[in-house]
Amino acid sequence: MVHRPVLGLDADDTLWENQAHFDTAQGAFRQLLSPWATGEQVDASLLSLERTNIGRYGYGVKSFTLSCVEAAINLTEGTIEAHQISQILSTGQALIDHPVELLPTVADTLHLLGESHRLMLITKGDPTDQHRKILNSGIVDHFWAVEVVREKDPHTYGALLQQHRVEVDQFTMVGNSVPSDVLPVISLGAQAVHIPHHTTWGHEHADDASLVGVDFPVLDSFSELPALLAGRFLA
Numbered sequence: 001m002v003h004r005p006v007l008g009l010d011a012d013d014t015l016w017e018n019q020a021h022f023d024t025a026q027g028a029f030r031q032l033l034s035p036w037a038t039g040e041q042v043d044a045s046l047l048s049l050e051r052t053n054i055g056r057y058g059y060g061v062k063s064f065t066l067s068c069v070e071a072a073i074n075l076t077e078g079t080i081e082a083h084q085i086s087q088i089l090s091t092g093q094a095l096i097d098h099p100v101e102l103l104p105t106v107a108d109t110l111h112l113l114g115e116s117h118r119l120m121l122i123t124k125g126d127p128t129d130q131h132r133k134i135l136n137s138g139i140v141d142h143f144w145a146v147e148v149v150r151e152k153d154p155h156t157y158g159a160l161l162q163q164h165r166v167e168v169d170q171f172t173m174v175g176n177s178v179p180s181d182v183l184p185v186i187s188l189g190a191q192a193v194h195i196p197h198h199t200t201w202g203h204e205h206a207d208d209a210s211l212v213g214v215d216f217p218v219l220d221s222f223s224e225l226p227a228l229l230a231g232r233f234l235a
């Protein structure tokens with residue numbers, strides 16, 4: 001029996017809107033701290049703390065919220081008040097409670113992709129948060145497998161392929177993040193497609209050195225994926 005090839009799909013900012021909601025929350029946070037720090041200072045402090053805290057808290061809203069609280073304490077030199085901390089917590093809770101908004105064309109395109117590929121949703125982040133979004137997305141039935149991973153690195157992708165008995169040359173990953181969805185997959189010898197989103201978290205920007213000698217298709221929209229894959233796998 002010949003298995004269909006496997007298409008790995010990132011979720012946040014590939015299938016549904018995510019970073020834009022964080023950007024809005026961060027805007028409110030900048031506003032809250034404006035008596036103490038400039039917007040640039042708030043952004044820099046927060047990104048630095050988020051990076052430090054990935055090892056402790058992982059990715060996602062809870063990690064973002066705890067990093068905001070820590071940044072607020074640092075930038076106000078401990079003078080932030082409880083009602084202001086409470087405001088930060090409310091912003092985080094609103095992010096968690098926000099309904100899932102699929103990106104345009106995703107539902108129809110998944111239907112087409114599922115005819116030619118086994119679809120594997122591969123997302124990183126807080127498991128509770130990610131599983132809730134997956135369940136509320138209304139698209140879970142399209143997926144052959146769903147994986148919420150701690151980190152998207154070559155080791156994780158290699159382990160997933162082994163676990164699901166997928167050969168490297170039968171796997172293509174698609175996502176909005178070059179460091180998470182593209183480079184680690186190409187390093188394994190599999191294929192990857194980049195679909196940039198209109199806004200990207202600072203931590204997910206690839207540095208120029210990591211892109212030297214690496215070539216991968218870049219699409220404007222998720223809806224262009226079936227045509228690209230048809231050309232690739234019919235060849």
Ligand SMILES: [Mg+2]
Pocket residue numbers: 010011012013014175176177
């Ligand atoms: Mg993403």
